[in-house]
Amino acid sequence: MFYREAGDFKTSYRDDSQTFPIRFDRYRYYAVLVVALAVVPFFIDSYWANALLVPFLIYAIAAIGLNILTGYCGQVSLGTGGFMAVGAYACYKLMTAFPDVNIVLHIIAAGGITAAVGVLFGLPSLRIKGFYLAVATLAAQFFLVWLFNKVPWFYNYSASGQISAPERTVFGIAVTGPNTEAWAKYLVCLLFVVVLAWVARNLTRGSIGRSWMAIRDMDIAAEIIGVNPLKAKLTAFAVSSFYIGIAGALFFAVYLGAVEVGEAFGIQKSFLILFMIIIGGLGSIFGSFAGAAFLVLLPVLLKNVLVGTLGWPTDLAAHIELMIVGALIIVFLIAEPHGIAQLWRIAKEKLRLWPFPH
Numbered sequence: 001m002f003y004r005e006a007g008d009f010k011t012s013y014r015d016d017s018q019t020f021p022i023r024f025d026r027y028r029y030y031a032v033l034v035v036a037l038a039v040v041p042f043f044i045d046s047y048w049a050n051a052l053l054v055p056f057l058i059y060a061i062a063a064i065g066l067n068i069l070t071g072y073c074g075q076v077s078l079g080t081g082g083f084m085a086v087g088a089y090a091c092y093k094l095m096t097a098f099p100d101v102n103i104v105l106h107i108i109a110a111g112g113i114t115a116a117v118g119v120l121f122g123l124p125s126l127r128i129k130g131f132y133l134a135v136a137t138l139a140a141q142f143f144l145v146w147l148f149n150k151v152p153w154f155y156n157y158s159a160s161g162q163i164s165a166p167e168r169t170v171f172g173i174a175v176t177g178p179n180t181e182a183w184a185k186y187l188v189c190l191l192f193v194v195v196l197a198w199v200a201r202n203l204t205r206g207s208i209g210r211s212w213m214a215i216r217d218m219d220i221a222a223e224i225i226g227v228n229p230l231k232a233k234l235t236a237f238a239v240s241s242f243y244i245g246i247a248g249a250l251f252f253a254v255y256l257g258a259v260e261v262g263e264a265f266g267i268q269k270s271f272l273i274l275f276m277i278i279i280g281g282l283g284s285i286f287g288s289f290a291g292a293a294f295l296v297l298l299p300v301l302l303k304n305v306l307v308g309t310l311g312w313p314t315d316l317a318a319h320i321e322l323m324i325v326g327a328l329i330i331v332f333l334i335a336e337p338h339g340i341a342q343l344w345r346i347a348k349e350k351l352r353l354w355p356f357p358h
Helices: 023-043 046-072 080-097 103-126 131-150 182-205 207-217 219-224 229-256 267-280 285-309 314-335 339-353
Strands: none
Touching: 023 182, 046 080, 046 182, 046 207, 046 229, 046 267, 046 285, 080 103, 080 131, 080 229, 080 267, 103 131, 103 229, 131 267, 182 207, 182 229, 182 285, 207 219, 207 229, 219 229, 267 285, 267 314, 267 339, 285 314, 285 339
């Protein structure tokens, strides 16, 4: 009986259209933020940071970026891994060229460079869409990986072809390099997630987000009523690539520390993030978090249960994971195209009406 709107009086349109109109939702959101910011850093260890929390936060940023492009604007993209590579290599070049600049500025600048590259590869969306646009972004994926492999300037002529993040600090605390504490990695990624999720939520609720959704639903009708398809599509590519570039920079600099482009940002990375938004829910910020949490938690859970508890071979557990993910994608596409986010909405509506049938 605690999940009700009774007593939540609203006297303005702004109050009525807020993200959390029910008081309990707001309290729960604030409680999660307090726990994440003020409690988890004191108890987190290397296993929880490297296996679950840090990859979840980074993938959530990438999933939000892809969801803006695919879920809100309807532009299919299979080049997410390549754009993450742009963010990673841009961050690496900035870190080595300007060692005295704060790493946070490098990560933001890497997102800006990725946004410019995303706009460049988004230009074909003005003439093609659907399957043909997917093929064009897939070509961008392969081209970018090839470029970072074949041009030694991007990896500073290293003999191994790898890039390694030098140690950088924020307020005297190492956030990149081998001496970084688990809580420092977690807090840096969490702060980026909180800010970027807040920005994405406000963008999708404003005029820009409405123009994206108009293009997604029916681009010809949207153009007739005054939506500029050039501006809408290119801003979607720019914002999406900015988020994905920041995710790539964090993935390289804060999480892994050293990467090789073919292994870390191959085509499998693009499909992984696409699966996140399909399972989590297209056109939903919460769905991006849900999909990222599911696909980060699932391998760890299966490994602990199948390998650690039952003693099954590791390769068999990996194959079962692929089977489960594939089956879930088929089920969600057929039975619930809006993913986990829609199931969560339905559950909340049931709670609001319980025990009444209507």
